[in-house]
Amino acid sequence: MPAPYLVFKSVSKNFGALEVVSPSFDLEVKRREFVVFLGPSGSGKTTLMRMVGGLETPTKGQITIDGQPVEGPDRSRGMVFQSYSSFPWLTVAQNVAFGMKYRLDISPKKKKERLAHYLALVGLTDFANVYPNKVSGGMRQRIAIARTLAAGSEILLMDEPFGALDAQRREDLQLQLRLIQQQDAKTVIFVTHDVDEAVFLADRIIVFSKRPARMLEEIDVTALLGTERTLALRDSEAFFHLRTKILRLVRASAGADE
Numbered sequence: 001m002p003a004p005y006l007v008f009k010s011v012s013k014n015f016g017a018l019e020v021v022s023p024s025f026d027l028e029v030k031r032r033e034f035v036v037f038l039g040p041s042g043s044g045k046t047t048l049m050r051m052v053g054g055l056e057t058p059t060k061g062q063i064t065i066d067g068q069p070v071e072g073p074d075r076s077r078g079m080v081f082q083s084y085s086s087f088p089w090l091t092v093a094q095n096v097a098f099g100m101k102y103r104l105d106i107s108p109k110k111k112k113e114r115l116a117h118y119l120a121l122v123g124l125t126d127f128a129n130v131y132p133n134k135v136s137g138g139m140r141q142r143i144a145i146a147r148t149l150a151a152g153s154e155i156l157l158m159d160e161p162f163g164a165l166d167a168q169r170r171e172d173l174q175l176q177l178r179l180i181q182q183q184d185a186k187t188v189i190f191v192t193h194d195v196d197e198a199v200f201l202a203d204r205i206i207v208f209s210k211r212p213a214r215m216l217e218e219i220d221v222t223a224l225l226g227t228e229r230t231l232a233l234r235d236s237e238a239f240f241h242l243r244t245k246i247l248r249l250v251r252a253s254a255g256a257d258e
């Protein structure tokens with residue numbers, strides 16, 4: 001068993017009288033694991049994510065990474081949101097490079113190599129010199145992913161990043177994200193309320209209750225479906241069976257009053 005990498009230890013969070021994460025949340029994420037937080041809107045998923053990002057502090061408990069408590073934002077933990085704003089006056093390549101602009105520890109030569117690597121990884125090499133308003137929403141999300149990775153993120157925090165995309169683009173990006181994550185060996189926490197998206201992407205799904213967020217169930221998707229995610233898998237009986245089971249669970253929890 002590899003040592004846990006990202007650890008939530010007895011974490012709770014209130015905003016004044018509002019209990020958002022309660023009574024306490026515990027989770028151990030392994031390095032290179034793809035964990036999906038699945039749960040109803042307003043349950044506290046974004047808040048948990050922002051605590052990993054160092055943008056919120058737990059009211060009680062602690063979040064640690066490699067044993068070090070999270071004490072503020074850090075480039076090793078990059079966030080990708082639904083509405084990513086790229087700089088319209090910079091090209092795709094310049095937008096991606098922006099993430100490492102202030103890295104004095106990386107030589108200009110190395111920066112060039114990294115830029116080429118991450119543009120290729122997200123399939124944007126041919127669009128390097130195009131301006132973001134000329135590319136699709138899906139490509140803009142790929143810019144955001146590449147920029148975050150180029151900046152040196154070891155943990156990708158993705159908060160419903162594909163929520164604004166149409167179904168086809170969304171499937172494409174899910175496929176690509178899973179490949180990128182496997183190739184680039186990053187740890188991902190991904191928030192969604194889309195069950196199919198969760199099953200397709202996750203090594204492990206954490207199903208949350210309504211607010212205050214509690215873990216209702218943990219599903220080891222990789223144990224059931226393996227690590228390789230393809231379009232064929234999406235059409236398989238095993239996939240359908242699992243997504244139906246989780247959908248029932250989510251519906252039951254959404255309907256149940258606290």
Ligand SMILES: Nc1ncnc2c1ncn2[C@@H]1O[C@H](COP(=O)(O)OP(=O)(O)O)[C@@H](O)[C@H]1O
Pocket residue numbers: 015018020039040041042043044045046047048211
């Ligand atoms: N900074 C804040 N101050 C007060 N309430 C907040 C703040 N951030 C989030 N909340 C509240 O916490 C609850 C959970 O929000 P959030 O974590 O965004 O849920 P989710 O991402 O699951 O939809 C919501 O009721 C929201 O209004």
Ligand SMILES: [Mg+2]
Pocket residue numbers: 042045046047159
């Ligand atoms: Mg949210």
